[in-house]
Amino acid sequence: MNEELNNVLDVMEEDTQKGKFLTFSLGNEYYGIDIMYVTEIVGIQPITVVPELPDFIRGIINLRGKIIPVMDARLKFKKNPKEYNDRTCIIVVDVLDLSIGIIVDAVAEVLNISEDNIVPPPNLNSGGRKYIKSVAKSNDNVTLILDCEKLLNENELDELMIANE
Numbered sequence: 001m002n003e004e005l006n007n008v009l010d011v012m013e014e015d016t017q018k019g020k021f022l023t024f025s026l027g028n029e030y031y032g033i034d035i036m037y038v039t040e041i042v043g044i045q046p047i048t049v050v051p052e053l054p055d056f057i058r059g060i061i062n063l064r065g066k067i068i069p070v071m072d073a074r075l076k077f078k079k080n081p082k083e084y085n086d087r088t089c090i091i092v093v094d095v096l097d098l099s100i101g102i103i104v105d106a107v108a109e110v111l112n113i114s115e116d117n118i119v120p121p122p123n124l125n126s127g128g129r130k131y132i133k134s135v136a137k138s139n140d141n142v143t144l145i146l147d148c149e150k151l152l153n154e155n156e157l158d159e160l161m162i163a164n165e
Contacts, residue, residue, distance in 0.1 A: 021111050021136070023143055024091065024104040026074055027082075030143045031104075032111065032136060037093040037148045041107055044088040054156060061090070061101060068092060070101035076151070095148045096157065111138055118145065 021032035022041075042063065047070055049059040056075035061068050070090060074081055082105065090101040113136045121132045121144070133147035 019112055019114060021113055021143070021145060022091065023108040023111050024073075024089070025106050025108055026077065026079060026104060030108060030141055031073070032113070032143045032145045033091065033093065033102075033148060034145070035110060037095060038091060039094050039099065040092045042090050042092065042101075043086070044084045044090060044103065057156070058103065063092065063101075066099065068099050068101045070103060071151075072103045074103075074105070093148050095151070098157070100152075102151075111136075111143070113138055113143075 020035040022035055022038050023030050023032045025031075045061055047059040047061055050057070050069075053059075056071050058070050058072050058075075061070055072081070084103070087106040088103065089107045090103055091107065092099055092101050117137045118134045119137075121135050131147050131150040132144050133150075134145040136143040136145055
């Protein structure tokens with residue numbers, strides 16, 4: 001009986017999160033992450049550099065005793081670096097049994113986006129940009145929805161797991 005109740009509660013929780021995306025900005029562009037991956041949002045904090053990681057992996061942070069690798073979304077998406085300020089945030093996501101912090105310019109809001117307003121990304125010879133899952137239309141904006149499980153390739157994930165040990 002308890003197992004059935006837990007299954008129903010899990011489905012209800014998934015339903016309440018379906019179509020919800022945490023949106024953030026990098027310059028004038030907006031991105032979204034499915035809310036089910038997001039565990040928390042924290043302000044920028046001191047980052048310890050770990051040698052021999054890709055440039056976009058800024059290092060690690062100590063978040064209440066838990067060591068979290070942190071990547072800079074600007075650098076991952078091949079944008080110009082920007083100095084961190086009081087609006088800079090770290091979005092902590094759980095992906096493939098690993099917590100990762102994503103540094104963004106600013107968190108915008110949680111949007112409810114219906115499936116009718118989500119379309120596949122245009123095929124623009126996007127070889128390395130497999131992490132763009134879809135494009136959402138909301139109000140007059142376009143939001144690129146990220147596939148958290150494809151933000152890092154297998155080699156990058158392996159390096160992070162080693163750095164996290």
